[in-house]
Amino acid sequence: MVTEILTFLGAMIILFVILKVISLPIKIIIKLLINALIGGVVLFLINLTGLIAINITWITALIVGFLGIPGVIIVILLHFFI
DSSP states (O other): OHHHHHHHHHHHHHHHHHHHHHHSOHHHHHHHHHHHHHHHHHHHHHHHHSSSOOOOOHHHHHHHHHHSHHHHHHHHHHHHHO
C-alpha cells in the first residue's frame, strides 16, 4: 500500500517537472540538458575510478540532472554522511 502511494507521488512529481520543463523557453531547456550531461559524465567518471562507489538511482539521477556539478557534490556528500 505504501509503495503504491510513494510510486504515485513520485510519478506525479516527475510529471509536474516534465510539464514545467516543457513550458520553459528553449534556452533554459538546453542549459538544463547540458548541465545534466556534464553532471552525469562526472558521476560516471567518479564511479569509474573506484574511489567512491555511488549507486545511480532515479533520485541521484534527478539531483545530478537538475543541478549538474553541484548536484554531483551534493550526492557525494550525502553518500558520506548518510
